[in-house]
Amino acid sequence: MKVRPSIKVRCENCKIKNAPLPESFYETLLQALQSSFIYDRLIISWVNELPQPELAVTVTPHRIGATVRVTARRFARAVWLSTPEGEGAFSDNFFDLLPGEAATVEWTPGSAARPGAAERLSTVLRATTVRDTY
Numbered sequence: 001m002k003v004r005p006s007i008k009v010r011c012e013n014c015k016i017k018n019a020p021l022p023e024s025f026y027e028t029l030l031q032a033l034q035s036s037f038i039y040d041r042l043i044i045s046w047v048n049e050l051p052q053p054e055l056a057v058t059v060t061p062h063r064i065g066a067t068v069r070v071t072a073r074r075f076a077r078a079v080w081l082s083t084p085e086g087e088g089a090f091s092d093n094f095f096d097l098l099p100g101e102a103a104t105v106e107w108t109p110g111s112a113a114r115p116g117a118a119e120r121l122s123t124v125l126r127a128t129t130v131r132d133t134y
Contacts, residue, residue, distance in 0.1 A: 050077065050131050053097070059122035065108040066118040070127060072097040078130040081105060083121070087113040 053076035060067045065088065070079060076097040081090045091106040109117045 055127050057127050061118035066121050068105045071102045076129045080128050082126050
């Protein structure tokens with residue numbers, strides 16, 4: 001089953017506001033967004049209509065950092081992993097997940113990380129998506 005949210009487009013310099021797009025444009029628009037195309041001054045309001053992806057995150061500490069595994073129950077756009085103090089670096093970020101798909105990311109502590117940072121990572125790690133930003 002494909003999610004077909006209503007799409008509203010607003011362009012700050014356009015004369016037409018909230019113009020409805022034909023259904024045939026949806027796939028092209030979605031492909032463009034998934035390919036990280038950037039549209040100057042274009043706001044896509046359908047992001048608010050995306051369902052919560054229900055992310056699940058597991059952290060496995062190891063000798064040189066930690067392995068982070070992220071799964072999503074629903075489509076997750078631009079998954080962002082972060083820590084409050086920025087104690088380290090993730091091998092990947094801003095990635096998309098399809099329902100049931102998993103991503104494995106390596107976390108490496110930075111030079112300012114305190115001892116035991118990998119073991120604490122599961123308690124301070126934050127995983128958000130584009131859905132959380134609007």
